[in-house]
Amino acid sequence: MRNRKRLITAQMLSFEFRNVIGNPYIHIFGVGMPVFMMILICRSVAAEMAESTLYASMATSVFLGMGAMIPMATVLMGYGISHAQELEKGIPQRMELFGIMPGVSMCNRILAEGIFMLLAFGIYFAAGYGVIGVEYPRISGLLIYIFCMVVFSAMMFCLAHGIASLIRRFGLTYCVTMILYFVFMILGGMMGISYDKMPGIMQLFARMLPVTYINRDFYTVWKGESYNFMPMIQSFLLLGAVTGILLFITVRRGERKLH
Amino acid sequence: MLLSIQNLTVRYGQETALSITEPLQVEEGDRIGVIGSNGAGKTTLIKSILGLTPYQGMIKTRLRPEEMAVHMQFNEYTDAMPVKYIMEAILGTRIAGNARLQELISYFEFEDCLRKKYTKLSGGQKQRFTIILVMMQNAELTFYDEVTSGLDFETRQKLVEKLTEWYRDKPASLVIVSHYYEELEMLADKLLILDKGKVIDYGRKEDLFRKYCGRAVIVTDNCERNRSFLEKYKKLASPAHLLAAACETQEQEEQVSRLLLQNNVNYKRSNSDIEMIYINARASRAGEEESK
Structure with a gap:
Protein backbone atom coordinates (compact mmCIF):
# COMPACT_ATOMS: atom_id res chain seq x y z
CA MET A 1 0.00 0.00 0.00
CA ARG A 2 1.29 3.41 -0.88
CA ASN A 3 0.90 5.11 2.49
CA ARG A 4 3.43 2.76 4.10
CA LYS A 5 6.29 4.84 2.78
CA ARG A 6 4.94 8.26 3.77
CA LEU A 7 4.35 9.52 7.25
CA ILE A 8 1.70 12.07 6.31
CA THR A 9 -0.78 11.44 3.53
CA ALA A 10 -3.82 13.45 2.48
CA GLN A 11 -6.06 10.45 3.15
CA MET A 12 -4.67 9.76 6.63
CA LEU A 13 -4.78 13.42 7.57
CA SER A 14 -8.35 13.73 6.34
CA PHE A 15 -9.21 10.54 8.27
CA GLU A 16 -7.69 11.80 11.50
CA PHE A 17 -9.29 15.22 11.11
CA ARG A 18 -12.69 13.61 10.66
CA ASN A 19 -11.92 11.54 13.75
CA VAL A 20 -11.17 14.73 15.69
CA ILE A 21 -14.27 16.63 14.62
CA GLY A 22 -16.41 13.52 15.03
CA ASN A 23 -15.98 13.84 18.79
CA PRO A 24 -18.78 16.06 20.16
CA TYR A 25 -16.96 16.76 23.46
CA ILE A 26 -14.34 18.96 21.86
CA HIS A 27 -16.93 21.23 20.26
CA ILE A 28 -18.63 21.72 23.60
CA PHE A 29 -15.63 21.89 25.93
CA GLY A 30 -12.93 23.00 23.46
CA VAL A 31 -14.75 25.68 21.49
CA GLY A 32 -18.06 26.58 23.14
CA MET A 33 -16.99 26.59 26.77
CA PRO A 34 -13.86 28.81 26.51
CA VAL A 35 -15.78 31.38 24.46
CA PHE A 36 -18.80 31.22 26.76
CA MET A 37 -16.72 31.42 29.97
CA MET A 38 -14.60 34.26 28.62
CA ILE A 39 -17.66 36.32 27.65
CA LEU A 40 -19.57 35.45 30.82
CA ILE A 41 -16.73 36.38 33.19
CA CYS A 42 -15.89 39.59 31.32
CA ARG A 43 -19.53 40.70 31.16
CA SER A 44 -20.17 40.01 34.85
CA VAL A 45 -16.98 41.81 35.93
CA ALA A 46 -17.62 44.68 33.52
CA ALA A 47 -20.98 45.33 35.15
CA GLU A 48 -19.17 46.06 38.40
CA MET A 49 -16.37 48.12 36.86
CA ALA A 50 -16.46 51.80 36.18
CA GLU A 51 -13.01 52.34 34.71
CA SER A 52 -12.71 51.30 31.07
CA THR A 53 -8.88 50.93 31.12
CA LEU A 54 -9.06 48.42 33.94
CA TYR A 55 -11.79 46.55 32.11
CA ALA A 56 -9.59 46.15 29.02
CA SER A 57 -6.67 44.69 30.98
CA MET A 58 -8.99 42.45 32.98
CA ALA A 59 -10.74 41.22 29.82
CA THR A 60 -7.39 40.55 28.12
CA SER A 61 -6.12 38.66 31.15
CA VAL A 62 -9.28 36.53 31.26
CA PHE A 63 -9.04 35.97 27.50
CA LEU A 64 -5.43 34.76 27.72
CA GLY A 65 -6.11 32.48 30.66
CA MET A 66 -9.27 30.92 29.26
CA GLY A 67 -7.36 30.19 26.04
CA ALA A 68 -5.58 27.38 27.88
CA MET A 69 -8.93 25.60 28.09
CA ILE A 70 -8.76 24.91 24.35
CA PRO A 71 -5.78 22.49 24.44
CA MET A 72 -7.00 21.01 27.71
CA ALA A 73 -10.43 20.25 26.25
CA THR A 74 -9.55 19.36 22.67
CA VAL A 75 -6.37 17.42 23.35
CA LEU A 76 -6.38 16.21 26.95
CA MET A 77 -10.06 15.34 27.08
CA GLY A 78 -10.95 15.02 23.41
CA TYR A 79 -8.00 12.98 22.24
CA GLY A 80 -7.75 11.08 25.53
CA ILE A 81 -11.29 9.71 25.45
CA SER A 82 -11.27 9.17 21.71
CA HIS A 83 -8.01 7.19 21.90
CA ALA A 84 -9.25 5.17 24.89
CA GLN A 85 -12.44 4.33 23.00
CA GLU A 86 -10.39 3.21 20.00
CA LEU A 87 -8.13 1.09 22.21
CA GLU A 88 -11.16 -0.48 23.85
CA LYS A 89 -12.45 -1.50 20.43
CA GLY A 90 -9.03 -2.66 19.21
CA ILE A 91 -8.98 -0.10 16.39
CA PRO A 92 -5.26 0.85 16.67
CA GLN A 93 -4.32 -2.82 16.48
CA ARG A 94 -6.60 -3.29 13.49
CA MET A 95 -4.92 -0.31 11.80
CA GLU A 96 -1.49 -1.74 12.60
CA LEU A 97 -2.49 -5.04 11.05
CA PHE A 98 -3.22 -3.10 7.88
CA GLY A 99 0.33 -1.77 8.02
CA ILE A 100 -0.55 1.62 9.50
CA MET A 101 2.12 1.87 12.16
CA PRO A 102 1.25 3.64 15.44
CA GLY A 103 3.79 6.38 14.66
CA VAL A 104 2.00 7.17 11.39
CA SER A 105 -1.39 7.36 13.11
CA MET A 106 0.07 9.53 15.85
CA CYS A 107 1.77 11.99 13.48
CA ASN A 108 -1.38 12.45 11.42
CA ARG A 109 -3.44 12.77 14.59
CA ILE A 110 -1.11 15.43 16.00
CA LEU A 111 -1.40 17.39 12.78
CA ALA A 112 -5.19 17.00 12.74
CA GLU A 113 -5.44 18.12 16.37
CA GLY A 114 -3.23 21.09 15.48
CA ILE A 115 -5.49 22.09 12.59
CA PHE A 116 -8.57 21.82 14.80
CA MET A 117 -6.95 23.90 17.53
CA LEU A 118 -5.96 26.52 15.00
CA LEU A 119 -9.62 26.79 13.99
CA ALA A 120 -10.73 26.79 17.64
CA PHE A 121 -8.26 29.56 18.50
CA GLY A 122 -9.43 31.44 15.39
CA ILE A 123 -13.00 31.40 16.72
CA TYR A 124 -11.77 32.25 20.21
CA PHE A 125 -9.72 35.22 19.00
CA ALA A 126 -12.61 36.42 16.82
CA ALA A 127 -14.92 36.29 19.85
CA GLY A 128 -12.27 37.91 22.05
CA TYR A 129 -11.71 40.85 19.75
CA GLY A 130 -15.27 41.10 18.47
CA VAL A 131 -17.20 40.73 21.71
CA ILE A 132 -15.06 41.62 24.73
CA GLY A 133 -12.48 43.93 23.17
CA VAL A 134 -9.16 42.26 23.96
CA GLU A 135 -6.13 44.56 23.92
CA TYR A 136 -3.71 44.22 21.02
CA PRO A 137 -0.43 42.50 21.96
CA ARG A 138 3.21 43.29 21.29
CA ILE A 139 4.56 40.94 18.61
CA SER A 140 6.85 39.32 21.19
CA GLY A 141 3.87 38.76 23.51
CA LEU A 142 1.82 37.14 20.76
CA LEU A 143 4.70 34.90 19.67
CA ILE A 144 5.40 33.77 23.24
CA TYR A 145 1.69 33.08 23.78
CA ILE A 146 1.55 30.98 20.59
CA PHE A 147 4.75 29.15 21.60
CA CYS A 148 3.41 28.45 25.09
CA MET A 149 0.12 27.15 23.71
CA VAL A 150 1.90 24.87 21.23
CA VAL A 151 4.18 23.46 23.96
CA PHE A 152 1.29 23.13 26.42
CA SER A 153 -0.79 21.34 23.75
CA ALA A 154 2.07 18.93 23.06
CA MET A 155 2.22 18.13 26.77
CA MET A 156 -1.53 17.64 26.91
CA PHE A 157 -1.22 15.24 23.96
CA CYS A 158 1.45 13.18 25.73
CA LEU A 159 -0.64 13.15 28.90
CA ALA A 160 -3.82 12.16 27.06
CA HIS A 161 -2.06 9.42 25.09
CA GLY A 162 -0.41 8.08 28.22
CA ILE A 163 -3.59 8.04 30.31
CA ALA A 164 -5.67 6.46 27.54
CA SER A 165 -3.01 3.83 26.79
CA LEU A 166 -2.71 2.89 30.45
CA ILE A 167 -6.44 2.75 31.18
CA ARG A 168 -7.68 1.56 27.76
CA ARG A 169 -11.29 2.12 28.79
CA PHE A 170 -13.51 4.94 27.57
CA GLY A 171 -15.46 5.49 30.79
CA LEU A 172 -12.51 5.61 33.16
CA THR A 173 -10.39 7.71 30.81
CA TYR A 174 -13.27 10.14 30.45
CA CYS A 175 -13.48 10.36 34.23
CA VAL A 176 -9.72 10.84 34.76
CA THR A 177 -9.26 13.43 32.00
CA MET A 178 -12.37 15.33 33.12
CA ILE A 179 -11.02 15.45 36.68
CA LEU A 180 -7.63 16.65 35.44
CA TYR A 181 -9.34 19.25 33.24
CA PHE A 182 -11.15 20.72 36.23
CA VAL A 183 -8.15 20.34 38.56
CA PHE A 184 -6.01 22.29 36.07
CA MET A 185 -8.73 24.93 35.78
CA ILE A 186 -9.18 25.24 39.55
CA LEU A 187 -5.44 25.33 40.31
CA GLY A 188 -4.88 27.64 37.34
CA GLY A 189 -7.27 30.12 38.92
CA MET A 190 -9.90 29.90 36.19
CA MET A 191 -12.76 28.79 38.42
CA GLY A 192 -13.14 31.83 40.62
CA ILE A 193 -10.33 31.36 43.17
CA SER A 194 -7.25 33.31 42.17
CA TYR A 195 -3.76 32.01 43.04
CA ASP A 196 -3.33 34.59 45.84
CA LYS A 197 -6.49 33.42 47.61
CA MET A 198 -5.61 29.71 47.48
CA PRO A 199 -4.51 27.85 50.61
CA GLY A 200 -0.78 27.07 50.83
CA ILE A 201 -1.01 23.45 49.70
CA MET A 202 -3.05 24.45 46.67
CA GLN A 203 -0.53 27.14 45.80
CA LEU A 204 2.23 24.54 45.94
CA PHE A 205 0.52 22.42 43.30
CA ALA A 206 -0.61 25.47 41.33
CA ARG A 207 3.01 26.62 41.03
CA MET A 208 3.84 23.35 39.27
CA LEU A 209 1.33 23.98 36.48
CA PRO A 210 2.00 26.15 33.41
CA VAL A 211 -1.69 27.00 33.28
CA THR A 212 -1.30 29.01 36.51
CA TYR A 213 1.23 31.34 34.89
CA ILE A 214 -0.71 31.53 31.63
CA ASN A 215 -3.84 32.59 33.50
CA ARG A 216 -2.23 34.83 36.14
CA ASP A 217 0.75 36.47 34.44
CA PHE A 218 0.34 36.36 30.72
CA TYR A 219 -1.12 39.82 30.44
CA THR A 220 2.36 41.17 31.34
CA VAL A 221 3.97 39.07 28.61
CA TRP A 222 1.19 39.97 26.14
CA LYS A 223 1.91 43.65 26.61
CA GLY A 224 5.68 43.12 26.28
CA GLU A 225 6.40 44.18 29.83
CA SER A 226 9.27 42.87 31.93
CA TYR A 227 8.56 39.38 33.32
CA ASN A 228 10.54 36.72 35.19
CA PHE A 229 9.96 33.63 33.04
CA MET A 230 11.89 31.22 35.29
CA PRO A 231 8.94 29.86 37.38
CA MET A 232 6.87 29.42 34.22
CA ILE A 233 9.73 27.63 32.44
CA GLN A 234 10.24 25.38 35.45
CA SER A 235 6.55 24.45 35.45
CA PHE A 236 6.73 23.66 31.74
CA LEU A 237 9.85 21.53 32.29
CA LEU A 238 8.22 19.60 35.13
CA LEU A 239 5.01 18.91 33.23
CA GLY A 240 7.05 18.10 30.12
CA ALA A 241 9.15 15.57 32.01
CA VAL A 242 6.12 13.87 33.59
CA THR A 243 4.13 13.68 30.36
CA GLY A 244 7.18 12.72 28.28
CA ILE A 245 8.03 9.81 30.60
CA LEU A 246 4.39 8.70 30.59
CA LEU A 247 4.30 8.75 26.79
CA PHE A 248 7.60 6.87 26.51
CA ILE A 249 6.44 4.14 28.89
CA THR A 250 3.09 3.64 27.18
CA VAL A 251 4.53 3.67 23.66
CA ARG A 252 7.15 1.06 24.64
CA ARG A 253 4.51 -1.00 26.37
CA GLY A 254 2.23 -1.02 23.34
CA GLU A 255 4.90 -2.02 20.82
CA ARG A 256 4.30 -5.17 18.85
CA LYS A 257 6.94 -7.64 19.97
CA LEU A 258 8.54 -9.99 17.51
CA HIS A 259 10.27 -13.12 18.69
CA MET B 1 9.02 -22.23 2.48
CA GLU B 206 -6.67 -36.12 0.70
CA ASP B 207 -3.85 -37.63 2.74
CA LEU B 208 -5.64 -36.97 6.01
CA PHE B 209 -8.87 -38.40 4.65
CA ARG B 210 -7.10 -41.57 3.56
CA LYS B 211 -5.32 -41.79 6.92
CA TYR B 212 -8.40 -41.46 9.08
CA CYS B 213 -11.32 -42.49 6.86
CA GLY B 214 -9.93 -44.70 4.12
CA ARG B 215 -10.78 -44.49 0.43
CA ALA B 216 -14.30 -43.19 0.84
CA VAL B 217 -16.94 -42.87 3.48
CA ILE B 218 -20.64 -43.59 3.23
CA VAL B 219 -22.84 -41.78 5.70
CA THR B 220 -26.45 -42.55 6.54
CA ASP B 221 -28.86 -41.74 9.33
CA ASN B 222 -28.14 -43.58 12.54
CA CYS B 223 -31.16 -45.83 12.99
CA GLU B 224 -31.64 -49.48 13.84
CA ARG B 225 -32.43 -50.45 10.25
CA ASN B 226 -29.34 -48.76 8.81
CA ARG B 227 -27.16 -50.14 11.57
CA SER B 228 -28.20 -53.65 10.58
CA PHE B 229 -27.37 -52.99 6.89
CA LEU B 230 -23.90 -51.73 7.72
CA GLU B 231 -23.23 -54.20 10.50
CA LYS B 232 -20.37 -56.01 8.81
CA TYR B 233 -18.57 -52.89 7.60
CA LYS B 234 -15.95 -50.89 9.46
CA LYS B 235 -17.54 -47.93 11.23
CA LEU B 236 -15.95 -44.56 11.67
CA ALA B 237 -16.50 -42.12 14.47
CA SER B 238 -19.34 -39.80 13.51
CA PRO B 239 -21.88 -37.41 15.01
CA ALA B 240 -24.42 -39.29 17.12
CA HIS B 241 -27.24 -38.93 14.58
CA LEU B 242 -25.16 -40.36 11.74
CA LEU B 243 -23.66 -43.69 10.85
CA ALA B 244 -20.42 -43.68 8.84
CA ALA B 245 -18.99 -46.71 7.06
CA ALA B 246 -15.40 -46.68 5.83
CA CYS B 247 -14.76 -48.14 2.39
CA GLU B 248 -11.21 -49.25 1.75
CA THR B 249 -11.73 -50.41 -1.84
CA GLN B 250 -13.92 -49.49 -4.80
CA GLU B 251 -15.58 -52.92 -4.64
CA GLN B 252 -16.49 -52.41 -1.03
CA GLU B 253 -17.88 -48.99 -1.82
CA GLU B 254 -20.00 -50.37 -4.65
CA GLN B 255 -21.21 -53.15 -2.41
CA VAL B 256 -22.36 -50.76 0.31
CA SER B 257 -23.95 -48.39 -2.20
CA ARG B 258 -25.84 -51.22 -3.86
CA LEU B 259 -27.07 -52.49 -0.54
CA LEU B 260 -28.33 -49.07 0.51
CA LEU B 261 -29.92 -48.40 -2.89
CA GLN B 262 -31.69 -51.76 -2.89
CA ASN B 263 -33.16 -50.90 0.48
CA ASN B 264 -34.04 -47.36 -0.51
CA VAL B 265 -31.76 -45.79 2.12
CA ASN B 266 -30.58 -42.21 1.69
CA TYR B 267 -26.83 -41.88 1.97
CA LYS B 268 -23.97 -39.52 1.29
CA ARG B 269 -20.71 -40.64 -0.19
CA SER B 270 -17.54 -38.61 0.16
CA ASN B 271 -13.81 -38.93 -0.30
CA SER B 272 -12.97 -35.55 1.23
CA ASP B 273 -15.42 -34.94 4.09
CA ILE B 274 -13.59 -32.61 6.49
CA GLU B 275 -16.01 -33.23 9.33
CA MET B 276 -15.24 -36.95 9.14
CA ILE B 277 -11.50 -36.24 9.03
CA TYR B 278 -11.79 -34.00 12.09
CA ILE B 279 -13.95 -36.35 14.15
CA ASN B 280 -11.83 -39.38 13.36
CA ALA B 281 -8.53 -37.59 13.88
CA ARG B 282 -9.72 -36.54 17.32
CA ALA B 283 -11.01 -40.04 18.07
CA SER B 284 -7.72 -41.54 16.96
CA ARG B 285 -5.75 -39.14 19.21
CA ALA B 286 -8.07 -39.89 22.13
CA GLY B 287 -7.50 -43.62 21.54
CA GLU B 288 -3.73 -43.14 21.47
CA GLU B 289 -3.83 -41.19 24.71
CA GLU B 290 -6.01 -43.81 26.36
CA SER B 291 -3.69 -46.64 25.33
CA LYS B 292 -0.76 -44.72 26.86
Missing part, protein backbone atom coordinates in the same frame (compact mmCIF):
# COMPACT_ATOMS: atom_id res chain seq x y z
CA LEU B 2 7.02 -19.23 3.68
CA LEU B 3 6.83 -19.87 7.38
CA SER B 4 7.93 -22.49 9.87
CA ILE B 5 6.96 -23.09 13.48
CA GLN B 6 9.06 -25.02 15.96
CA ASN B 7 8.33 -25.78 19.61
CA LEU B 8 5.76 -23.05 19.94
CA THR B 9 4.18 -22.54 23.35
CA VAL B 10 1.73 -19.81 24.29
CA ARG B 11 0.62 -19.43 27.87
CA TYR B 12 -2.13 -17.27 29.28
CA GLY B 13 -1.26 -17.17 32.96
CA GLN B 14 -0.94 -20.77 34.16
CA GLU B 15 -2.91 -22.14 31.23
CA THR B 16 -1.14 -23.40 28.09
CA ALA B 17 -3.25 -22.12 25.22
CA LEU B 18 -1.10 -23.58 22.46
CA SER B 19 1.71 -26.09 22.33
CA ILE B 20 3.11 -27.13 18.96
CA THR B 21 5.91 -29.64 19.43
CA GLU B 22 6.33 -31.05 15.90
CA PRO B 23 7.75 -28.67 13.24
CA LEU B 24 5.01 -27.13 11.12
CA GLN B 25 5.65 -25.50 7.76
CA VAL B 26 3.61 -23.26 5.47
CA GLU B 27 4.72 -23.45 1.85
CA GLU B 28 4.15 -20.79 -0.76
CA GLY B 29 0.71 -21.14 -2.30
CA ASP B 30 -0.66 -23.30 0.54
CA ARG B 31 -4.35 -22.95 1.43
CA ILE B 32 -4.53 -24.17 5.00
CA GLY B 33 -7.79 -24.71 6.82
CA VAL B 34 -7.43 -24.57 10.60
CA ILE B 35 -10.08 -26.52 12.47
CA GLY B 36 -10.76 -27.25 16.09
CA SER B 37 -13.38 -26.58 18.72
CA ASN B 38 -13.51 -23.37 20.75
CA GLY B 39 -10.35 -22.95 22.82
CA ALA B 40 -8.34 -25.21 20.53
CA GLY B 41 -5.76 -22.45 19.95
CA LYS B 42 -6.69 -21.39 16.41
CA THR B 43 -6.78 -17.64 16.99
CA THR B 44 -3.83 -17.88 19.39
CA LEU B 45 -1.79 -19.43 16.57
CA ILE B 46 -2.62 -16.53 14.24
CA LYS B 47 -1.87 -13.97 16.93
CA SER B 48 1.48 -15.60 17.64
CA ILE B 49 2.48 -15.53 13.98
CA LEU B 50 1.48 -11.87 13.77
CA GLY B 51 3.44 -11.00 16.91
CA LEU B 52 0.31 -9.99 18.80
CA THR B 53 0.79 -12.38 21.67
CA PRO B 54 3.96 -13.38 23.52
CA TYR B 55 5.18 -16.93 22.96
CA GLN B 56 8.08 -19.24 23.51
CA GLY B 57 9.66 -21.13 20.63
CA MET B 58 10.46 -20.23 17.08
CA ILE B 59 8.38 -18.81 14.24
CA LYS B 60 10.62 -18.33 11.23
CA THR B 61 9.49 -16.36 8.20
CA ARG B 62 10.99 -13.96 5.72
CA LEU B 63 7.81 -11.88 5.99
CA ARG B 64 7.49 -9.10 8.54
CA PRO B 65 4.18 -9.18 10.45
CA GLU B 66 2.96 -6.09 8.63
CA GLU B 67 3.57 -7.89 5.33
CA MET B 68 0.93 -10.45 6.24
CA ALA B 69 -2.74 -9.64 5.92
CA VAL B 70 -5.35 -10.71 8.41
CA HIS B 71 -9.09 -10.67 8.75
CA MET B 72 -9.57 -11.05 12.49
CA GLN B 73 -12.63 -12.56 14.09
CA PHE B 74 -13.65 -9.11 15.33
CA ASN B 75 -12.77 -6.02 13.33
CA GLU B 76 -13.73 -2.57 14.54
CA TYR B 77 -13.32 0.83 12.98
CA THR B 78 -14.10 4.37 13.99
CA ASP B 79 -17.70 5.43 13.68
CA ALA B 80 -16.86 9.10 13.22
CA MET B 81 -17.09 8.98 9.42
CA PRO B 82 -18.43 6.97 6.49
CA VAL B 83 -16.40 3.84 5.68
CA LYS B 84 -15.28 5.37 2.37
CA TYR B 85 -12.83 7.62 4.22
CA ILE B 86 -11.59 4.79 6.44
CA MET B 87 -10.95 2.73 3.34
CA GLU B 88 -9.08 5.55 1.61
CA ALA B 89 -6.97 6.27 4.72
CA ILE B 90 -5.99 2.67 5.29
CA LEU B 91 -5.16 2.05 1.66
CA GLY B 92 -3.58 5.47 1.12
CA THR B 93 -5.44 5.98 -2.11
CA ARG B 94 -8.59 7.57 -3.44
CA ILE B 95 -11.26 5.15 -4.57
CA ALA B 96 -11.92 7.20 -7.69
CA GLY B 97 -8.30 6.89 -8.77
CA ASN B 98 -7.71 3.23 -8.04
CA ALA B 99 -9.02 0.75 -10.60
CA ARG B 100 -8.10 -2.33 -8.55
CA LEU B 101 -9.95 -1.01 -5.53
CA GLN B 102 -12.97 -0.15 -7.67
CA GLU B 103 -12.88 -3.67 -9.06
CA LEU B 104 -12.90 -5.17 -5.56
CA ILE B 105 -15.69 -2.87 -4.38
CA SER B 106 -17.74 -3.85 -7.38
CA TYR B 107 -16.83 -7.56 -7.00
CA PHE B 108 -18.12 -7.54 -3.43
CA GLU B 109 -21.10 -5.31 -4.35
CA PHE B 110 -20.06 -2.73 -1.78
CA GLU B 111 -20.74 0.48 -3.75
CA ASP B 112 -23.93 1.38 -1.86
CA CYS B 113 -22.25 0.92 1.51
CA LEU B 114 -19.43 3.41 1.03
CA ARG B 115 -21.44 6.33 2.41
CA LYS B 116 -22.53 4.45 5.52
CA LYS B 117 -20.83 4.49 8.90
CA TYR B 118 -19.35 1.19 10.07
CA THR B 119 -21.96 0.49 12.76
CA LYS B 120 -24.73 1.01 10.20
CA LEU B 121 -23.42 -1.85 8.04
CA SER B 122 -24.95 -5.32 8.30
CA GLY B 123 -22.83 -8.26 9.48
CA GLY B 124 -22.13 -9.38 5.92
CA GLN B 125 -21.28 -5.85 4.79
CA LYS B 126 -18.86 -5.45 7.71
CA GLN B 127 -17.10 -8.67 6.73
CA ARG B 128 -16.93 -7.59 3.09
CA PHE B 129 -15.49 -4.22 4.10
CA THR B 130 -12.58 -5.84 5.93
CA ILE B 131 -12.13 -8.43 3.20
CA ILE B 132 -11.73 -5.67 0.60
CA LEU B 133 -9.09 -3.98 2.76
CA VAL B 134 -7.31 -7.28 3.39
CA MET B 135 -7.32 -8.20 -0.29
CA MET B 136 -5.98 -4.80 -1.24
CA GLN B 137 -2.93 -5.56 0.91
CA ASN B 138 -2.07 -8.17 -1.71
CA ALA B 139 -0.04 -10.03 0.91
CA GLU B 140 1.84 -13.25 0.30
CA LEU B 141 0.25 -14.74 3.39
CA THR B 142 -3.31 -13.92 4.43
CA PHE B 143 -5.21 -15.12 7.48
CA TYR B 144 -8.99 -15.35 7.62
CA ASP B 145 -10.18 -15.99 11.17
CA GLU B 146 -13.81 -17.10 11.17
CA VAL B 147 -14.65 -14.72 8.39
CA THR B 148 -18.24 -15.94 8.09
CA SER B 149 -19.13 -16.34 11.76
CA GLY B 150 -22.46 -14.82 12.65
CA LEU B 151 -23.67 -14.58 9.07
CA ASP B 152 -26.83 -16.22 7.76
CA PHE B 153 -26.49 -19.23 5.46
CA GLU B 154 -27.10 -17.37 2.22
CA THR B 155 -24.71 -14.50 3.00
CA ARG B 156 -22.09 -16.96 4.19
CA GLN B 157 -22.34 -19.08 1.09
CA LYS B 158 -22.19 -16.07 -1.21
CA LEU B 159 -19.15 -14.67 0.59
CA VAL B 160 -17.24 -17.92 0.45
CA GLU B 161 -18.05 -18.31 -3.23
CA LYS B 162 -16.66 -14.82 -3.83
CA LEU B 163 -13.51 -15.61 -1.84
CA THR B 164 -12.99 -18.91 -3.64
CA GLU B 165 -13.46 -17.28 -7.01
CA TRP B 166 -11.13 -14.39 -6.17
CA TYR B 167 -8.26 -16.56 -4.99
CA ARG B 168 -8.59 -19.12 -7.79
CA ASP B 169 -5.32 -19.26 -9.76
CA LYS B 170 -3.73 -16.62 -7.53
CA PRO B 171 -0.40 -17.47 -5.85
CA ALA B 172 -1.38 -16.12 -2.39
CA SER B 173 -1.04 -18.41 0.62
CA LEU B 174 -4.07 -18.54 2.88
CA VAL B 175 -4.68 -19.70 6.43
CA ILE B 176 -8.40 -20.00 7.03
CA VAL B 177 -9.88 -20.63 10.45
CA SER B 178 -13.46 -21.85 10.25
CA HIS B 179 -16.04 -23.96 12.01
CA TYR B 180 -17.87 -24.46 8.71
CA TYR B 181 -16.33 -27.47 7.02
CA GLU B 182 -18.02 -26.83 3.68
CA GLU B 183 -16.13 -23.52 3.47
CA LEU B 184 -12.86 -25.30 3.95
CA GLU B 185 -13.85 -27.87 1.33
CA MET B 186 -13.96 -24.96 -1.10
CA LEU B 187 -11.01 -22.91 0.12
CA ALA B 188 -8.43 -25.21 1.71
CA ASP B 189 -6.13 -27.85 0.32
CA LYS B 190 -4.38 -28.60 3.61
CA LEU B 191 -5.75 -29.00 7.12
CA LEU B 192 -4.32 -28.19 10.51
CA ILE B 193 -6.34 -29.95 13.18
CA LEU B 194 -6.04 -28.48 16.66
CA ASP B 195 -7.51 -29.72 19.91
CA LYS B 196 -7.01 -28.21 23.35
CA GLY B 197 -3.96 -26.30 22.19
CA LYS B 198 -2.26 -29.27 20.57
CA VAL B 199 -1.81 -30.29 16.96
CA ILE B 200 -3.66 -33.47 16.17
CA ASP B 201 -2.53 -33.58 12.58
CA TYR B 202 -1.42 -31.43 9.68
CA GLY B 203 -1.34 -32.35 6.04
CA ARG B 204 -3.06 -32.41 2.68
CA LYS B 205 -6.81 -32.98 2.85
